[in-house]
Every structure is written in structure tokens, then in C-alpha cells.
Amino acid sequence: MATIIDGKAISQKIRSEVKSATEKLIREKGVTPGLAVVLVGDNPASKVYVGSKEKACVEMGFYSEKHVLPVTASQDELLKLIDKLNKDKNIHGILVQLPLPKQINEDLVLEAISPEKDVDGFHPYNVGRLAVGKPLFQPCTPYGMMKMLEYSNISVEGKHAVIIGRSNIVGKPIALMLLHKSATVTICHSKTKDLKAEVKRADIVVAAIGKPEFVTGDMLKEGAVVLDVGINRLESGKLVGDVDFASAEKVASAITPVPGGVGPMTIAMLMYNTLESAKRV
Ligand code: NAD
Numbered sequence: 001m002a003t004i005i006d007g008k009a010i011s012q013k014i015r016s017e018v019k020s021a022t023e024k025l026i027r028e029k030g031v032t033p034g035l036a037v038v039l040v041g042d043n044p045a046s047k048v049y050v051g052s053k054e055k056a057c058v059e060m061g062f063y064s065e066k067h068v069l070p071v072t073a074s075q076d077e078l079l080k081l082i083d084k085l086n087k088d089k090n091i092h093g094i095l096v097q098l099p100l101p102k103q104i105n106e107d108l109v110l111e112a113i114s115p116e117k118d119v120d121g122f123h124p125y126n127v128g129r130l131a132v133g134k135p136l137f138q139p140c141t142p143y144g145m146m147k148m149l150e151y152s153n154i155s156v157e158g159k160h161a162v163i164i165g166r167s168n169i170v171g172k173p174i175a176l177m178l179l180h181k182s183a184t185v186t187i188c189h190s191k192t193k194d195l196k197a198e199v200k201r202a203d204i205v206v207a208a209i210g211k212p213e214f215v216t217g218d219m220l221k222e223g224a225v226v227l228d229v230g231i232n233r234l235e236s237g238k239l240v241g242d243v244d245f246a247s248a249e250k251v252a253s254a255i256t257p258v259p260g261g262v263g264p265m266t267i268a269m270l271m272y273n274t275l276e277s278a279k280r281v
Contacts, residue, residue, distance in 0.1 A: 144265025165208030217247030
């Protein structure tokens, strides 16, 4: 039976470390980390995410601002707001909640955020910094997975990591992060010829597909470490990952559950990145 990598416990540890470091920063330098969260429209899932981020800011002792624009907001309006936040000395991190309404060009918006305040790590400058191994901000979800490995004392060096999914927010950045820790990395995607054979060779499997219980125990090598990024709601209402937990935990040496695995790490790392940004002032 696999060891469960408890994302809830690890994220709490990180949050309490960020909270203490924030108190110290305020006490010694008089700097309060500030995060601005921008929400356009009223997508229910986005509202929930923004609410959790605000709550986390309060818990950390951060200064936070929420900016809500109507679903009809123009691209110009949003760009003007970002420009204002870029210049605001009280703000160290700017997060624009995705997805954005159709009339707004997401790439343009992400590129308008100052790279020094890009706590999501999605700006092409920060993507490039990560690619050359000199990151300024690392995207929160994959960064959280690296912390999970670190806190669980799972070494990466020399291991074969197989990543399923090549998205810009998870698959590609986790591949780079694992590569920089000296893993041998394979990235698989929807056009991969023999996915089963690729996954069977993996010491570390990252599932970032968006398909419920897609990776099953029989696909895994005995003793593999399994990181499940997926968040899928079944018709029954049950929340499951991209990995079939019941069969995978019998083969894996360590596995992240859903819920309570990678999910809680994302906000913890957003707090971490915002603190790091404030420390650089
Ligand atoms: P995405 O839809 O952008 O990418 C999915 C990837 O899966 C694509 O690269 C595609 O090539 C690959 N894929 C699809 N079908 C495949 C198949 N049959 N075989 C192999 N590869 C296949 O997804 P994403 O944004 O990376 O998110 C993936 C999952 O992670 C989703 O369930 C999402 O909800 C979840 N997610 C969770 C968090 C978090 O925990 N905080 C953050 C981001 C995403």
C-alpha cells in the first residue's frame, strides 16, 4: 500500500511558514505583502477560487484587494486596471483569475502584468526564466507538487518522470522543474503513441489530463510515485482525480489523493510567491 502524500498537511505547514515570515517582514522592514486579485464576470468556480485566495491572504496577514469587473468589461478597462496595479507600491502580486470572457485576449492581459508582480508565473518572461533555470516566479500548482516531493523526502535526481499532459500551467512547467532537479523527463499528451508503455517506465508519474480516473494501477510500475493534478466532478457529485486511486495505491509507493492532494498546494504557493515578491522590495 502506498504512502499518502497529504497535501492538506503540507500546505498548512507552508501557510504557517509564510505567516511567520510575513510577521517578521512587517516587524523588521515595515513591508506588508499585498496581493490584488482581479475577477472578470461571475463564473461560479472562479468566484469560489477568488474567495479562497482572499481568505488565505487574511490568514497570512497580507494586504489584499479584490477587483471585480462586469462580464461585459472591455479589454481596455482591464488593461488600465492592470497598469494601475503595476504602479501601486502596496501591491506585490497581481493575479487575474482565468478564464476571461471572450472579448478579452488572455495572452495580452497576462503579458500586461509586470513580471515582478506576476505571482502566477504565467508571463512569457517568467516562463523563459523558468526554462533557463533562473526562475523569478514559478507557477503555483507545479511548484506545489515540487514542494510535496521535497516535504515527503522523495528524491528526483536520476529518476524517470513521465508527465501526462502538456498544458502551459501544469504539464510544461512541472517538466522543467523536474528536469532542473535532474530527473529524466518524458512529456506525454493526447497524440502519444503508446501511453501505457511510457507510463510503465516511470518512477514518478504526473497526471494532468482532466479525465476522471484515467491512469489505472495496471499502467504503473511497482513503487512509482504518483502525483495527481486532476480535479473532476463525477455525475454522482463525487470529486475524483485523473488517477484511479483505488487501483493505483496498491502499486505505487506514494500517491497524492483527490481531494486533499495537489489541490490545496496551489493557494499555499500563491501566498509563498506573494511573500517572496514583497521580500524583494
Ligand atoms: P488541459 O486541458 O490544458 O491539458 C490536458 C492535457 O492532457 C493536454 O495536454 C492533452 O494533450 C492531455 N491529454 C488529453 N487526453 C489525453 C490522453 N488520452 N492521453 C494522454 N494525454 C491526454 O489541462 P490542465 O489545465 O493541465 O489541467 C489538467 C487537470 O488538472 C484538470 O483536471 C484540471 O482541473 C486540473 N488542475 C488542477 C489544479 C489544482 O489542483 N490546483 C490546477 C490546474 C489544473
